Amino acid sequence: MYSMVEQIRRKRDGLELDTDAIRWIIREYTADEIPDYQLSSLLMAIVFNGMTTDELAAWTDAMLHSGDVLDLSSVDKAKVDKHSTGGVGDKISIPLAPIVAACGVAVPMMSGRGLGHTGGTLDKLESIPGFTTQIDPSAFDRQLTDIGVVMVGQTERLVPADRRIYALRDATGTVPSVPLISSSIMSKKLAEDLDGLLLDVKVGSGAFMKTEADARTLAQTMSDLGAAHGTPVTAFLTDMSQPLGATVGNANEIRESIDVLRGNGPQDVTELTIAFARAMLVLAGHDGERAASDVDAAISSGAALTTMERLIEAQGGDPGVIEDPSRLPSTGQHRVIEADRSGFIARCDAYDIGVAGVRLGAGRAKKEDDVDPAVGFTVHVDVGAPVDAGQPLLTVEYRDDERLESALSVLKGAIEITDEPVPARTLIIDTI
């Protein structure tokens, strides 16, 4: 039996908490035996004093075992998932999962919803008419065996400690902490019974990690947690200073994902999707060179697109959207923003565009909010591109005038044009 106030004092004073004490804290908090006000005080002390490697491993393991852990042993394939720390226009998971599945690796993907200025895979998928992201456990295994991919939300019973701790962190200013972020992500991913995990750690204005150094620390910390648990991890550091691809929103990101699966997506989304697909095959034990040709073949043969179609159908969605993307929701109302001068795109700010998306209704200001599947942006320019005055920069698809005006007021400062040429960004910063 431990005293919670004693554990808080230890962390406050920079002493290490022992493994049993950490297990006790997570167990008792999840069982409502430790009050929120004690945990929040401990969390703030962790924000300041961090965690040692042993503490973090114990904390993550205790979270992971706070509820059910998946058993996918009935699925006779290697299982690999991917997690992104979140960004603007980041639809990579959607074309990625069917490509990897088409190459014979199972992808039991559990994703999240948009919060803050970032979008969420579940919200995007739900813009497909009929698509459900909640399926029951037996259907999960069967679909994973048959199609090789499921794309769902987390069940309530997986890592319940994380749901509670995350909600508390959100309300108590204790979100930005590498050990707390790492344990939140990794406890959920390690509960999925994976053979490998690809992490996409985003860096830049539209990411939660604003600097490369912070992103690198987070990526390394999560890789170490995976290794300690026996689950190989490949972590990419990728740019999130400007939105990924040409679309930000929900339905329009599904349209773009279908383009990628057809082999005609925007260059940046295609590049990341292919790099990640290859890395996931390698994590599953495939040979690197064969992985590259398998990924290319899955796209060029249409196998990946067919897998996407089967996935949509299996999860109750309208597979007709593949052939006819106009079946996806649309408001039919657009506003084009044009360049007010000639020059070069110096900044196309992911954060500002993400915030504008929330104001438009594509994301959530609060957890309880509904998202509007149809609204969003098409971004016509990349950083470094030359533009002429009057050339379209952004097309806004909107539903209501008030929200449009609110979004436009943020967009005003989002795109900057200068006289001097500007180098294009580096999309993949590093691989760990």
Added chain:
Amino acid sequence: MYSMVEQIRRKRDGLELDTDAIRWIIREYTADEIPDYQLSSLLMAIVFNGMTTDELAAWTDAMLHSGDVLDLSSVDKAKVDKHSTGGVGDKISIPLAPIVAACGVAVPMMSGRGLGHTGGTLDKLESIPGFTTQIDPSAFDRQLTDIGVVMVGQTERLVPADRRIYALRDATGTVPSVPLISSSIMSKKLAEDLDGLLLDVKVGSGAFMKTEADARTLAQTMSDLGAAHGTPVTAFLTDMSQPLGATVGNANEIRESIDVLRGNGPQDVTELTIAFARAMLVLAGHDGERAASDVDAAISSGAALTTMERLIEAQGGDPGVIEDPSRLPSTGQHRVIEADRSGFIARCDAYDIGVAGVRLGAGRAKKEDDVDPAVGFTVHVDVGAPVDAGQPLLTVEYRDDERLESALSVLKGAIEITDEPVPARTLIIDTI
């Protein structure tokens, strides 16, 4: 309207909170509009990042106005109180208040109870049969006018924010913070409508501040808060490495206090009482030299003892204890601890003796515990004194054998004897 999570983030990130935001936080927390888990997170951020002078003044002022503020304008005398940060054997307030009152300065003293290893003035006073430390407001003013002194606990309506915040700090590891300690003490004292305040900041093993540097910072911070509020403060730094006086407990500290008022108390208690009484008269505007002779006269004439007698009678206690201290509770069971060797007293540890006192029943392990008025110690030696093997070091007055054994196990290491002579402590370290 403010967002609490935004204020927590600001403090976490080392930014200053503005005065209105601090007022809002204290007001909304006291009104149950801000949950404990958010305040505890902010408190931990304050433990790490501190408060600026402006923040601390605003925080203290907001606490001070969270409930009633005394109006003692009907009492036609200067009003001065004294506060000690707490120690072992610290009964100074009990002889001090009647001496100052006998010199014509009103002492509206509001004290606390023992917690942790320290004793509390209220517990000591309540060992006088019948004595009550709760009196109603009209009786308070009348007694202050008639006798010049009241010694009571805080009313529920004075600084309610402090009661709530203190309880939360106690449970969340956020007690040791100079700004939080300062604002807690000063908000209560400044709510008493004083013309001056004497602070006794204790330093050493038996004090909350273990080092002189920490104690000095606390003393200076509280003096500055008093000055900012227009209430003159004199702060003493005094030694708490060994217990004050020859007694630790409740009834036995009342006996010692009566000895001081008769002019035959232990040297250290007498020295501090007289120094503090003089300083309080000076705070009330008296001339320093006259203050010294007035204090001496109040004791030698018996006026201070008579004031103590009237105080006890006014608050329902048995005034017969003054002439016959055997009317105070006693268990009649004693155990003497003798020196196991000859030498010099190198250490007579205030903290250990305080903890032993709690185990004996003289103090509280938890807020809800009752104290035993009769049990305690007589300390026969001071640091620096020569002792012979077999000479009595401590006499323990105990009620039950189990508690005695538990106390003895702590006392074993409390007194250290060495071969080399040891200098006596410096009682008054500094005055600020």
